[in-house]
Amino acid sequence: MMSLNIIVLIKSVPDPKSPPTLKVDGSLDLKNVKIVVNPIDKYAVEAALQLKERYGGKIIGLSLGDHDNIDIFREIIAMGVDSFIYIKDPDYQRFDTLQKSYVLSRAIKKIEKDLGRVDLVLCGVESSDTNMGVLASQIGEWLKIPSISYVDKILEIKNGSIIVKKIIEDGFMTLRSRMPVVLSIADTGYEPRIPSLRDTIMARRREIPIWKTTDLSLEFRETVLKTVRFKQIESKRLGKIFRDEDVDKMIDRFFEELKRDGVSLLR
């Protein structure tokens, strides 16, 4: 039996269902924002769980942030990861992807030292807040290991190699890679399991160690990318919405409006 050591990277983000609003100075109003696990990271968790079911091993969840709401990670534990580590840094809001990926890669190195070996690092293809999609590649570069983004499904692990199906512009590509490798998982090939009530209760009792960045012997501490400000998207759309229980009346008004705006559907 193989036994894989898998690290899944989890990001805490503002709940995509209610994104933060803007303050007058163009900064984000994060005061009453609800923090949740980046939804697409759950697909990475599911991928890891299926690998563990098939090949055996250990899954460690890892997250970096500045908030205190570690309870949001209990859902990931309830899904079935073996342990979860949270790295807390009060400066996190200022970090760019370079710093975030660096800190996480140092943490991965530390875990590797404790475990002896890390076979896979998984994460979601992008986060719902910054949408950069660079984490897997940057961690791969810091750790000097391969990385593959947009993985639809992990097909097989054999003889120290992993075979994955990756999404490309016009379809799919099946690749074989050596391990360890960093994979970013898309939301197309997996369905994140809903944890049972029992597992949810058990997860409440688990300890989630909190590491400080000072525990990680970090050398590189610069943030090079600066966020200047945020802007509301000016909707260039007309936004003319019609609503009436009397469908005929609604369609009448719709066609009238099209006519008034000089829009002709028939050509």
Next chain:
Amino acid sequence: MNSRDVYVYLDVVEGRISISSLSLITKARELAKILGGGVGAIIVGRDVKKLVKDVEEYDIDVIHIIDHPKLKDHDVISYSKAVSEILSKTRPEALLMISTALGKEIASRIAVRLRTAVATDCIDLYIDDYKDPVSGEVSEKTIHCIRYVFRGELSAVVASPKQKPFIATVIPGLYPAPQKIFGRKIEVKEWSIEVSEDDLMKTEVLEIQKIERKIDLSKAKVIVSGGRGAKAEGFKLIQELASLLKGEVGATRPAVDAGWTTPDRMIGLTGQTVKPDIYIAVGISGAPQHTIGMRDSKIIIAINKDPEAPIFKISDYGLVGDLFVILPKIIERLRQLKS
């Protein structure tokens, strides 16, 4: 030594320079003019020296090229090493790349190698002074990039005032094809690098499944698209409306997965990107994975029974109600108008 040059990464796809990466030259020149620098192009790969002549006539000042037998198949580790070599020696203000999946991976790794900033999926770039909010220090004429965040709910302006080069991957299709300039001598600098076994990703491509694109929706002037709410019966109505309007049928990923239409009609992140004159979204909620493929349509009309559906926020006209009631009535109305 930082120069005020702006570099462009020219992507080699199937033995040719990609047209979308060429379009970055126009933008690079615009930025370089303000900065007082020049425009450079970077080409890396295997057997790429012959491509220099395809590029010589564009508005570039220098072409940096690395031609190495081991640089193939977009191996992102070796490619990023190659590009980083050039950038570390030349230290331009910025490197512009097209936001392809591979491009982003290469850009990300370059940023780590050079300890510099990367911003992906930029929708625009401009020059402005940057004032540090803490120190008050002003960095004059810094490249700023605008990109969507929160899945398109907001946009963010980012910049790298200190570290150069700033690596920016840009959404394709923003800038026009570059002009050709004749009778100029462009400097061509060839660089060499070591590519050891450790510098290779060593991934092996086992199989490629291309979605048979029998339909090129990018040419359609009218697209009637169906989503999860449409169901199989809805697609019959959608086809009827599309035919009536002399348009094509499109679909979201869930509709394709449910088998209501073929995969080549899929529009969105993992499908086609379209810009028709008229886009009618039927039973489509408006999830970002889909809207990213159609948000630049000239006119967007949405039909959905959920008044809170996000699609209405990006629509010009919206009809709230049951598509199975609305569509037949619209079809009937259009038939009357036609006759």
Next chain:
Amino acid sequence: MPWDFEFTKEQEDLRMVIREFAEKHIAPRIIEFEEKRMIPNEIIEGLAKLDVFGVVFPEKYGGLGLDPITAGVILEEIVRADLTFSLAVAYLVHTSWGYIASKYGSEKYNEEIITKAAKGRLWIGIATTEPQAGSDVAGIKSEARKEGSYYILNGEKAYISGIREAREQFPDGGGHLTLVYTDKTKKHRGMTFFYVPMRSPGITYRLEKEFGRKGWSFGSFAMENVKIPEEYRIGEEGRGFYIAMEGFDHARAYIALANAVGTKRALEIAAEYIKQRTAFGQPIAKFEGVQFQLAQHWAEAEAAYNLAYKALWALKKEMEGRINRFEVTKICAAAKYFAVTTAKKALDDAMRWMGAYAYTEENPVALAFKAVKSYDWAEGALEIMLLIIAREVLGREFIR
């Protein structure tokens, strides 16, 4: 009682598990429950996997050992998604009567049956009503006589939920807690409760085409010399009536919550509708006549919701041995009475505001309207609820 109307963090976590499942797998298919007169097996299996069928059963036998309030939170999410009430019935009947079976059943019974019930492999229902006796429980005729280590049961039970499901839909079947006379001379003290597996030889049944809540079956079964092992006797001989009364309190508290939550949800749906439907050039929501009705029903639904949770709280206190039986019975009766009467009035009005649009088999408000009518009599007629409350308030001697 220091009032805290908030749920615990753990209860909210458990709520979100069910909500996620319900939004994804239950809500989109409820019309199917009514049309096919069945809950799809995938949904039963999915809920079983989430441990929904073992919420209140002892941990020793594979349950989660949680309290009725937490069980109520889970019921809330099921009702919110399924306004046909079919899944609510599946859950609350199994949860309340399964708990009673576990509490009074033998060790052997728990090891054999409750362990399977907790995993959702087996469903537990209730059978007290007979063709000639409903509210008048003492009027039942079914009987059991002892023969060695078995009891032989004969009789007929009518208007029973879940016969088909207990026979066919769960992998290990299921059965009903059945009330029979073991000694007719002792009247109430001569009744005994038995767990009767629906697959037992000697059971014949027929299903009715119920008017509402069509996803969970409804019918009658006859027992002809059905052999039940003594391990399946639930509680001592002669204690059946009292155990049944206790079980009814559990069921009524959950029913009260289901009705209250169903009402709240239906009012939400109706409110959304009247905001956009117009009459005489205005949204119906602008007419004060409608506003007043909506407001009244909202207030009553809120009160019903809180009274239902108080009844569940009372049951929890009883499990801890800190409240007397009569107090519990009174609150549970009041909760059921109030929630059901509120639900019927509110759903009737909600349907009327929605007009013709609600008059279809596909409108959740209409489906809820049909479902809650069953609570006029299910698990205790409303009039009996009133008699119970009067008895507890005034004293036994005043009840005829």
